[in-house]
Amino acid sequence: MSQSHNRILSERTPKEDRLMSGQNTPVFNGVGREASQGRFHATIRMTIPAKKRKEALVILGSIIEQTRLEEGCISCRLYQEVKDDRALMLEESWSSKAGLDRHLASDKFRTVLLVVEMSAESPEIRFDAISHSAGIETIEKVRTSTDHARGVLTKSE
Secondary structure (H helix, E strand, O other), X not given: OOOOOEEEOOOOOHHHHHHXXXXXXXXXXXXXXXXXXXXXXXXXXXXXXXXXHHHHHHHHHHHHHHHHOOOOEEEEEEEEEOOOOOEEEEEEEXXXXXXXXXXXXXXXXXXXXXXXXXXXXXXXXXXXXXXXXXXXXXXXXXXXXHHHHHOOOOOOO
């Protein structure tokens, strides 16, 4: 297995543990779409100069803890690239667009923008609306069908 290009700098929350365990599995309306509004994902990748990195980490670390307590926040994490420790990525996941919008309009997010301004290069900022997501069952399904096509027996056979 290949080495990950990012190292996580923040830990998973209890809310994320529930989601990962399937306790909050999305409800589907029978046509492959979630019955809820979906999920909203925000990522900001920035390259922070070495002399400003410690300050940026302290600020972002504080903001992450506060953001995780906001209504609608599913997760908030900070990653550092393995090959370029100047590169940081802030990743947030929200249960609703309204929650994400409240966050983007908040004073806390203004502080995030001040850190983004420290970036030595143009930051990469992305917002995605996710209407469907799946977990390990996707891998199992694909690998099982691939194994059957190759004539490999599975454990259940």
